[in-house]
Amino acid sequence: MRRKLAILILAASAIPGTMVWARRAGEPLKPGVNLFSKQQDMQLGQEAAQEVRQKYQVVQSQFLQDYIRRVGDRLAATPEARQSGFPFTFTMLNVAQVNAFALPGGPMFIFTGLIKSTDNEAQLAGVMAHEMSHVILRHGTHEATKAQGVQLLAGLAGAVAGNESMMGRLANLGLGLGANSFILHFSRQAESEADALGSHLMSEAGYNPIEMAHFFEKLAGTGSQGIQFFSDHPNPGNRERAIEDEIRGLPRREYGYETHDFARAKSEVAALPAPAAGDRGAISPVPGGVAPAGNWQQLDRPTYRVAYPGNWKAYGDSASPNLTIAPAGGLVSASNGTAQMVYGMMLGYYRPRGATNLGTATLDLVAHLHEQDATLQLASADQRDIRIDGSNGLIQTLQSRLPSGEPQTNALVTVDRPQGLFYAVCVAPQRTFQQFANTCQQMLNSVRFGQ
Ligand SMILES: [Zn+2]
Structure with a gap:
């Protein structure tokens, strides 16, 4: 002592x-x-x-x-x-x-x-x-x-x-x-x-x-x-x-x-082969507009609040808990006309289909995300426990591909809440994800659950 x-x-x-x-x-x-x-x-x-x-x-x-x-x-x-x-x-x-x-x-x-x-x-x-x-x-x-x-x-x-x-x-x-x-x-x-x-x-x-x-x-x-x-x-x-x-x-x-x-x-x-673009060997800085700048702003949604960089923008209905937060240039339109997120974070609630605990509810959400984007899959079995505002959660990495074929990293955080499965997915191209991860971490740390 x-x-x-x-x-x-x-x-x-x-x-x-x-x-x-x-x-x-x-x-x-x-x-x-x-x-x-x-x-x-x-x-x-x-x-x-x-x-x-x-x-x-x-x-x-x-x-x-x-x-x-x-x-x-x-x-x-x-x-x-x-x-x-x-x-x-x-x-x-x-x-x-x-x-x-x-x-x-x-x-x-x-x-x-x-x-x-x-x-x-x-x-x-x-x-x-x-x-x-x-x-x-x-x-x-x-x-x-x-x-x-x-x-x-x-x-x-x-x-x-x-x-x-x-x-x-x-x-x-x-x-x-x-x-x-x-x-x-x-x-x-x-x-x-x-x-x-x-x-x-x-x-x-x-x-x-x-x-x-x-x-x-x-x-x-x-x-x-x-x-x-x-x-x-x-x-x-x-x-x-x-x-x-x-x-x-x-x-x-x-x-x-x-x-x-x-x-x-x-x-x-x-004489070595150059590390190919998008290869694990290349770690690039994030583009200028993506790097966080300005005072962070706070956003209240039903049942939770989150803070994000001043130069980013929030999209979504203020009455809905589902939210997309992205920097300028973080969203691009895909060939089918829908918006594709290159950089940013999506937050919201998911109602699992008959899942009984956080682990199976998360797997169910991953399966649901895979239905929406077939390129999305679990990157590894490195699922870890995490705490968000005092609640138990899980964090794991998913891999997907951008329309260009470039690999994209998705860090998925899920938290067991009375309203359902709370999730936050942080997305960035794999080659810049490391540089981006700090901003994600700060946003996750800012999450506060209300009633
Ligand atoms: Zn030194």
Whole structure:
């Protein structure tokens, strides 16, 4: 009990924004406040890595996977990486974006776009050392601790004893910690720490750490290419200068280590088939009008209310509980004259045909939806429990095809209510669904049931 209290106090003092300091070169690097254990970092990372392998295309080349592992193992063999005790793994994904990311506890993913844009192996090692430092300093779960605070305690305590997946358990508590939440939007403080520790790892591995700064500089100069990287890893300010300052405090070493396989890796990456449009390998940003903007507005319907982005529009009879909410361009007319939803959410009630519980009622609804759109089918058996405004519900993913043939993802949430089966379907093309999912999550979180 006492221990729990101490954690509560720690978490309360870690509210974002209350701690602002700039790191000085050479200062010690230590993980910040964290409600997760290192074991839990690893468990979460493993679970999220599985999600990543399903969503992206893993490069099918033994040479390339070996190559990235050799560079990674070299960094992982440095004292600061070994002391962390995390088991690092390295996987190359066929994605055009210039990016890489690492999940808590060690799994690291490198996009082919990154290999293409680096000039030498030290630059590649620089990005990998930066990512590895996020893992060692436990930034993913530290940021989650800051963002979610004490809410995490229930999920984490249960996860130790439970047989359920940790991500599932945290999601059930409405914490929505998908793979994305650990890799996107590190704080500037975390960034400057990862730059600094990354330069140590590089130096200890024999790579010239200045190449990390050179690569960031080069990427910043390319404009659009670096957008995703810098949105995940914001520039803490004077990035190159700070790295140079850090290097000055390091013992003098001979640099120039390399595997001598960088050129071959580059040419093998260039020869890979491009991830096809609509393929799992391509993750695109949502179009401009779809991204939420403006103040959210609230809408009352009989028996429930929901909030949605200011630049979206609600369609439907105000007396009916059935509602369609979509951004401009989210609805297109299909060849038979009916409106087809490309982006958006549909909500309402369904009266199941003789179903006895939430699970069978949901299956009945899926069958009903399939009658309306024959391309619609269950994507996997990954049905999970969820709570919406205190009521029990289920969430699962359905797959369909747009008239163009492009795969579409439908996240279906169903809730058992006195009025019948409440449902909300969130729809987006598969290649952009990840970017869209946050808005859906926020809309679902806003649902309040009335009488
Ligand atoms: Zn970073």
